[in-house]
Amino acid sequence: xxxxxxxxxxxxxxxxxxxxxxxxxxxxxxxxxxxxxxxxxxxxxxxxxxxxxxxxxxxxxxxxxxxxxxxxxxxxxxxxxxxxxxxxxxxxxxxxxxxxxxxxxxxxxxxxxxxxxxxxxxxxxxxxxxxxxxxxxxxxxxxxxxxxxxxxxxxxxxxxxxxxxxxxxxxxxxxxxxxxxxxxxxxxxxxxxxxxxxxxxxxxxxxxxxxxxxxxxxxxxxxxxxxxxxxxxxxxxxxxxxxxxxxxxxxxxxxxxxxxxxxxxxxxxxxxxxxxxxxxxxxxxxxxxxxxxxxxxxxxxxxxxxxxxxxxxxxxxxxxxxxxxxxxxxxxxxxxxxxxxxxxxxxxxxxxxxxxxxxxxxxxxxxxxxxxxxxxxxxxxxxxxxxxxxxxxxxxxxxxxxxxxxxxxxxxxxxxxxxxxxxxxxxxxxxxxxxxxxxxxxxxxxxxxxxxxxxxxxxxxxxxxxxxxxxxxxxxxxxxxxxxxxxxxxxxxxxxxxxxxxxxxxxxxxxxxxxxxxxxxxxxx
Numbered sequence: 001x002x003x004x005x006x007x008x009x010x011x012x013x014x015x016x017x018x019x020x021x022x023x024x025x026x027x028x029x030x031x032x033x034x035x036x037x038x039x040x041x042x043x044x045x046x047x048x049x050x051x052x053x054x055x056x057x058x059x060x061x062x063x064x065x066x067x068x069x070x071x072x073x074x075x076x077x078x079x080x081x082x083x084x085x086x087x088x089x090x091x092x093x094x095x096x097x098x099x100x101x102x103x104x105x106x107x108x109x110x111x112x113x114x115x116x117x118x119x120x121x122x123x124x125x126x127x128x129x130x131x132x133x134x135x136x137x138x139x140x141x142x143x144x145x146x147x148x149x150x151x152x153x154x155x156x157x158x159x160x161x162x163x164x165x166x167x168x169x170x171x172x173x174x175x176x177x178x179x180x181x182x183x184x185x186x187x188x189x190x191x192x193x194x195x196x197x198x199x200x201x202x203x204x205x206x207x208x209x210x211x212x213x214x215x216x217x218x219x220x221x222x223x224x225x226x227x228x229x230x231x232x233x234x235x236x237x238x239x240x241x242x243x244x245x246x247x248x249x250x251x252x253x254x255x256x257x258x259x260x261x262x263x264x265x266x267x268x269x270x271x272x273x274x275x276x277x278x279x280x281x282x283x284x285x286x287x288x289x290x291x292x293x294x295x296x297x298x299x300x301x302x303x304x305x306x307x308x309x310x311x312x313x314x315x316x317x318x319x320x321x322x323x324x325x326x327x328x329x330x331x332x333x334x335x336x337x338x339x340x341x342x343x344x345x346x347x348x349x350x351x352x353x354x355x356x357x358x359x360x361x362x363x364x365x366x367x368x369x370x371x372x373x374x375x376x377x378x379x380x381x382x383x384x385x386x387x388x389x390x391x392x393x394x395x396x397x398x399x400x401x402x403x404x405x406x407x408x409x410x411x412x413x414x415x416x417x418x419x420x421x422x423x424x425x426x427x428x429x430x431x432x433x434x435x436x437x438x439x440x441x442x443x444x445x446x447x448x449x450x451x452x453x454x455x456x457x458x459x460x461x462x463x464x465x466x467x468x469x470x471x472x473x474x475x476x477x478x479x480x481x482x483x484x485x486x487x488x489x490x491x492x493x494x495x496x497x498x499x500x501x502x503x504x505x506x507x508x509x510x511x512x513x514x515x516x517x518x519x520x521x522x523x524x525x
Contacts, residue, residue: 023048026148033215081117133195149179210270231331247464248273272493282340357382370395376402382410408443424458449495456499
């Protein structure tokens with residue numbers, strides 16, 4: 001046993017990094033750039049070596065053994081409760097069946113020096129990582145790749161054929177149990193096991209890193225990430241090329257929860273958003289005393305005031321917002337709904353802020369922002385008419401700033417006959433005549449992507465869409481928000497990209513796919 005333990009220790013010692021990549025078999029594994037796996041220890045679960053043969057494979061089920069045998073035993077070392085062929089480097093260990101119903105069960109999984117094989121092999125991989133972290137006296141990052149815990153409704157692909165022989169219904173039931181166990185053990189380790197980090201790569205609510213950032217090798221130092229101002233310059237460059245940008249409007253759907261906020265940022269970035277937008281309001285002055293005292297049941301209390309105070313971004317949550325957006329390299333800005341919020345936001349030196357439709361009649365405040373803010377401004381024009389347009393053009397088209405005018409209908413959801421996409425063409429006409437710094441856009445409160453696609457054809461360069469992370473029965477219902485957990489933002493982004501491609505460029509020229517149907521001949525006139 002000691003000889004085998006030394007072999008395993010040597011495998012970990014040779015790694016160029018402190019990263020351990022644990023490979024499952026979910027469809028998302030097919031999106032992983034294999035070149036990113038070369039600098040760490042790779043642990044295969046079951047027959048995932050069919051995708052990428054790693055340093056160590058954990059094997060339990062007979063079907064997995066048969067699949068690996070058929071594939072040729074390509075991992076460097078095997079750990080199993082089964083007796084492996086003499087031709088392989090392997091270690092036979094004890095099998096412990098899964099009974100993960102109590103905290104004691106989780107403690108058993110992660111504490112102790114003995115390696116074991118479990119029905120849920122990711123638990124065996126975690127134990128192996130913890131043991132090796134102790135042996136090497138260093139902290140290890142355990143990256144879980146391809147752990148989708150179920151079929152992806154947005155993907156029909158299968159990375160590795162399933163040889164288990166189980167029905168889809170049975171597999172889904174097992175995977176659901178595994179997912180619950182993974183979430184619980186991850187939470188337990190975050191609090192009780194400082195020697196390892198469990199990092200789930202994917203687009204689950206509990207994911208720590210998107211596949212896109214993983215493929216970019218985005219494990220770099222925080223200092224190496226672009227600043228928010230640098231990211232905004234890239235946004236402006238993109239629009240200058242005629243490419244629309246998509247704003248994921250979080251509203252208060254983060255409900256003041258750090259993990260939820262981080263998850264929404266990661267998922268929005270992963271699903272194709274260019275920008276994250278949040279909101280800031282000073283609850284005590286924005287609402288009247290009567291409104292704050294109104295009955296409203298939530299986990300935070302019995303009044304609207306209890307709810308509203310709890311779901312606002314605090315000082316600490318703004319730090320979280322900045323940290324997560326920078327790590328994911330996505331630009332962020334905020335709507336500022338009142339003067340106190342505006343004064344608060346100035347500390348972040350944002351190059352862009354938004355004045356939403358809901359405060360279009362707060363003229364003194366709007367004038368104050370116009371006079372004192374040096375950056376660019378987004379203004380939504382819901383529930384306003386030409387009088388407000390004139391006011392905005394008079395007050396905000398100064399200092400050479402960019403002014404984003406977003407056509408908006410203050411109805412949730414906005415019916416098709418209320419979208420008024422033609423207003424965007426009007427904003428383009430204003431831009432071309434007298435106000436070259438105007439950027440037309442669309443704040444979508446309608447259902448689906450059609451109106452936003454038409455907005456692109458009308459010249460919109462900024463499309464804003466609400467997003468949420470599932471539904472909570474005590475949150476103000478957001479019927480127009482795209483659900484990140486269902487891939488709705490990803491689909492929306494794909495539809496916007498289609499519209500952008502179809503619109504093409506303004507310059508009329510011959511396309512490479514064009515040809516004359518008939519050729520001229522001597523009889524032609």
